[in-house]
Amino acid sequence: MNAPDALAASGDCASTDVCLFDNENYTGFMFARDAYWDQQVATWNLSVAGFNDRMSSWINNGPHDARWFWGANATGGSECMNSSSRNSYVGWYDNDEASSIQVYTDAGAC
Structure with a gap:
């Protein structure tokens, strides 16, 4: 993928996906990845999809925990996105x- 998925709303986030949204309240462009991994931890750099430094809200519909990071390759500060949870605005900071x-391999990673 070379660009964010498309203008979206919370209902566009599939039942096993982690979705990041450009704007608060799950609106704007959406970056989505499957959060149903059993084999290994999976890491995605958002710059590859044109979504670096754009997230304002997120949804984790998957059964496994996930985490977002300030840096590429899962480096720097980070925040947990527990399985089956959402955040309508990550805050000004x-x-x-x-x-x-x-994305981790279970729901107890965070």
Whole structure:
């Protein structure tokens, strides 16, 4: 993928996906990745998808925990995105700071 998925709303986030949104309240462009991993931890750099430093809200519909990071390759400060949870606004400090995400293999990683 070379660009964010598309203008979206919370209902566009599939039942096993971690979705990051450009704007608060799950609106704007959406970056989505499957959060159903059993084999290994998966890491994605958001710059590859044109979504670096753009996230304002997120949804984790998957059964496994995930984490977003300020730096590429899962480095720097980070925040947990527990399984089956959401955040309608990450706050002024974390807004537009996500550079990578990591999806874990269970719901107890955070």
